[in-house]
Amino acid sequence: MKRIGFLTSGGDCQSLNATMRGVAKTLYEKIEDVEIIGVLDGYKGLIYGNYKKLNPRDFSGILTEGGTIIGTSRQPFKLMREPDENGMDKVKAMKNNYAKWKLDCLVILGGNGTHKTANLLSEEGLNVVTCPKTIDNDLYGTDMTFGFQSAVNIATAAIDNIHTTASSHSRVFIVEVMGHSVGWLTLHAGIAGGADIVLIPEIPYDIDKVVDAINKRTEQGKKFSILAVAEGALSKEDVKLSKKDIKKKMKMYPSVSYMIGAEIEEKTGQEIRIMVPGHTQRGGIPCPYDRVISSRLGAAAAELIIKEKYGYMVGIRNNEIVPVPLSEVAGKIKAVNPDSSIIREAKNLGICFGD
Amino acid sequence: MKRIGFLTSGGDCQSLNATMRGVAKTLYEKIEDVEIIGVLDGYKGLIYGNYKKLNPRDFSGILTEGGTIIGTSRQPFKLMREPDENGMDKVKAMKNNYAKWKLDCLVILGGNGTHKTANLLSEEGLNVVTCPKTIDNDLYGTDMTFGFQSAVNIATAAIDNIHTTASSHSRVFIVEVMGHSVGWLTLHAGIAGGADIVLIPEIPYDIDKVVDAINKRTEQGKKFSILAVAEGALSKEDVKLSKKDIKKKMKMYPSVSYMIGAEIEEKTGQEIRIMVPGHTQRGGIPCPYDRVISSRLGAAAAELIIKEKYGYMVGIRNNEIVPVPLSEVAGKIKAVNPDSSIIREAKNLGICFGD
Amino acid sequence: MKRIGFLTSGGDCQSLNATMRGVAKTLYEKIEDVEIIGVLDGYKGLIYGNYKKLNPRDFSGILTEGGTIIGTSRQPFKLMREPDENGMDKVKAMKNNYAKWKLDCLVILGGNGTHKTANLLSEEGLNVVTCPKTIDNDLYGTDMTFGFQSAVNIATAAIDNIHTTASSHSRVFIVEVMGHSVGWLTLHAGIAGGADIVLIPEIPYDIDKVVDAINKRTEQGKKFSILAVAEGALSKEDVKLSKKDIKKKMKMYPSVSYMIGAEIEEKTGQEIRIMVPGHTQRGGIPCPYDRVISSRLGAAAAELIIKEKYGYMVGIRNNEIVPVPLSEVAGKIKAVNPDSSIIREAKNLGICFGD
């Protein structure tokens, strides 16, 4: 008999339920006697002792459902070692609940922050297996995270729709894509959507290069230009500023696209249109690609539990699911390498990165 | 033998090409000898004499293509009677080109502004037949315009995606839907997407009623609220202001949602997330509904040409295509009636309009 | 206090849940004290006394869900007055359960067969309100049924996908669309998908006319032809046969497309490809159009209940929701009129109906 806890943490994304279904179906299939509980609203539920029992029926029909059936919340890692407002020791509380619930293992689905805490819990002696969730695809140790491809599809659809409009009106269109610290999502959506200019955090841009690229298109008789801009794109000047100064500078703009748009409008005299699909990129039905990797990751996570092999994230490397030690994952980030072949290929296609 | 000109004017939308294909296929099918020319970039092409010849092949494969193969531009009606920057009389120029090109009829696709000019040209003696194009569905004399349902689909998809995210995080989400003067698009997308609050220009809102609705949901244990807000939504106070004063007040916000969002955040203390799908609502592939009405409207417009029945818009009334005199259409607007049954039904469903 | 039963009957379709949600939300909003029960699996549940209680939570999140949360089954009307295998009187049983459950009204969602039984129950003294559900759009008394537009979208998508393939290979493609007795779905999908030939039950076809149309396209240098064929399409010869003889003739073909395809292959020498999307046309997420009319119909059905106005179907006429007496609906069918304007317009566009 085994008792397993499920926990989803951080920003939600499209294939959380599909992944949990993968773990659950495999556990129910392979273990005679298994009980699954859902820890509610991320680490908050683990700290404050909130959970609900889950039955096979709860996992039926959720393969295609966005969101998470057990809720999620953001619990910054840096506060984990600090007491809460009532002076309670969070780590101790989590360990206590784990013990009280008689868990054999905790399956944690989350991104970078989540994995730091997961590693901490593992180091504190809890049995932990994790799954790589994020639309940002920035988790170290795995080629791909679930949620990413679904988000690419939504961001690309936004760019696609703009294309038909753009071809009739002479304007510059900016689609702002999610991604505060990495540009995977913007890069893939930009290539897939045929964006002319792609600005990502990993490649600080020179606004004059961007303006040149737009003007060159205009000279070639192309009526419009489309920019895919990551939320966290930064200019070569701004990258030197402190976080505080950036925040200050950004204060008058609702987001980075409005600042970039204002500059382009001023320097090119062209009309600017800004689209911010925002949280729509995290939502909706997971795409088949994500459902396949989620199902596989889930099944592989369950295999680790069955083998009592704890302290690992299941990751994807060369199309195979592999266990990656949590200590290798936690605290690192997988960013776009400006010298990588995908960037070279994108530049060959004529995409301007502003560098 | 007949020589027909096609002209698309105003903001683009999804089913312009499907409509032109409908006209063209019927003309080619029914008239022995027909020549079609495309007037380029809306009335601008008619004024300055820019056009291209179109062949049967040009209409092949465009049923599903967004945008317009002959370009479009906005040419405000109120400037039509004024000379251009070189002192040229625009109306005279349009009449001259019509005569020079030996047109038997001009087929004009457009919305409210476009129809004012089309009516003017008709009064000036040109043979004109028009088709009702607008994502706003605000043209008088027709139950439905093409482009509307495709735009509803895109705006609804945005709200759908938000739903899965919203159900995991405790927040207020605003989706800003296109519509400066009428709320049809916001209303339909709001109902279809299951929005909790719908704000449209025709029903000025009281921010306290909106806040009450959100708080009531919070009290009922519902974690999130979703607002569908038209670009032109106005509060009961703002509706009394002059256009100039509204513009001034709005200056510090990129759009109305940011202003409403700031007020709600202040009054409820809840986190706000804003999505602005913007021009994506005009773009992409026309939905089957639009393609059917576009094909039918196009075929019916061609029938009018064959019968030499000019001066009409083809409209949809009670699911039949009918000719509507241009003089009846021009200068009017079809707004949402706050006392109509669709509003009553929406309120019955529990949707708050802030009134 | 009111006690209302919900019942869905016949083949499922996309917007059943959205409609029930519309009824329920309005009832909960407008009546102080209301109880809703779901009769399980259509009339079967009413006959054999199976139901479950439904709560507000059951209607949350189902606006976008296909299928029906209370199950459905086909219960042919012609057997309703006959005793079941155990000699039980079905009508009496239904009346008994209605009384036993102390229902104030039964809300029935269904198509043609369902409405015959609903009318019977109404005549037997039960309070009944119905909603027009069918992907076939063949219900008398309403311009539109929910489910139809969602099915059009799926059938059209099939034709769309074929188009890109067809344009590279020299072949005849048949897409078989649902519709045993009426052709609305095939007609709309055919127009929307740009099919060259559309065969529907209401217009018996002459295979030679179909072959001529294909050959004409080949002569014009068009490499491919696409047929949208209704399941119940019949040739001018077959329409004279008895149902038994048709069945016999069809026996060697899995469906009508295979028979038509074989004839075309023989007579044109061209390769044939057949696509049968089948039940996929009933499934998946309801489109926004359906969700809007379902929500409106549901709200209007609830209004009838509140006013205690029983014995009606809520229908759509001229874009307004109106009550239609059940006696007017039951036993009739709304077929495509071969002389209607939509057929004339489709023919003007060059679509061949084989007549």
Add this chain to the structure above:
Amino acid sequence: MKRIGFLTSGGDCQSLNATMRGVAKTLYEKIEDVEIIGVLDGYKGLIYGNYKKLNPRDFSGILTEGGTIIGTSRQPFKLMREPDENGMDKVKAMKNNYAKWKLDCLVILGGNGTHKTANLLSEEGLNVVTCPKTIDNDLYGTDMTFGFQSAVNIATAAIDNIHTTASSHSRVFIVEVMGHSVGWLTLHAGIAGGADIVLIPEIPYDIDKVVDAINKRTEQGKKFSILAVAEGALSKEDVKLSKKDIKKKMKMYPSVSYMIGAEIEEKTGQEIRIMVPGHTQRGGIPCPYDRVISSRLGAAAAELIIKEKYGYMVGIRNNEIVPVPLSEVAGKIKAVNPDSSIIREAKNLGICFGD
């Protein structure tokens, strides 16, 4: 100055145009003076000397277009060395046209058969670079082919739609997925769609195991079962038969699903419904995933041309684009390994493969 020929061969798929655009944009970007010609309708055009000049404008807007702008045809490799009906030597003809057109390189997009001929041409001294196109994903030497993921999306959508219907009716549903010799597409769509039973050519099935799986579901109170069946699925008995005998046995069934369906109906007594999405799986808009790999593969193919590195296919290995010698690719097939981890994971999830 360089002169490059493009050629697409075999069954069409979704991302052919995106790939050619990738090659072309890079060539135009990187080579001062480049001319591109499109060889028409596959190897047929190369044999009979049909081509058209392509300009930068031809590659604009085709990133999202299905099909191929230069046409395709199937030209079986085994006939390549044989003279045509007029006694012409095909290989010689192809070499002659290559020389006559003064080509520096021929870029060939195709699947298995195509690559055999491409390798032959390379061995005959032509400069050839190829791109891996097939919805089957069965090309040796690359982890992924373009077209595959788009086809997975369509096949999965079919299964998704069936799910909502299936959950209301007690039946067995079969979705027949493309794939005559390999099961990648069926396997991925089956996992993504949550199919209960997946039958692929690589794992011959035992019909009794399939029936057992269905009966087990029925006993568990599950009302329906969904099968994803590859076109080329074979039973353990049939796999022993000669191709001729299989053909004979299959003669009475339009496709394999009808044969399997008949057996299941007989053995379980349950109603069967069959869906054959067929060629819709090859069509429509390429998904963003395919557009990204197509763009990258295209850019990388152009890089090979620039470096004058001929005789290679560009393939994807471990997410990097790598050149693979044509001799390694030709004549091999990449089938699903029944002992691979993806099959093990799928079985862990409870999917029955009938073995």
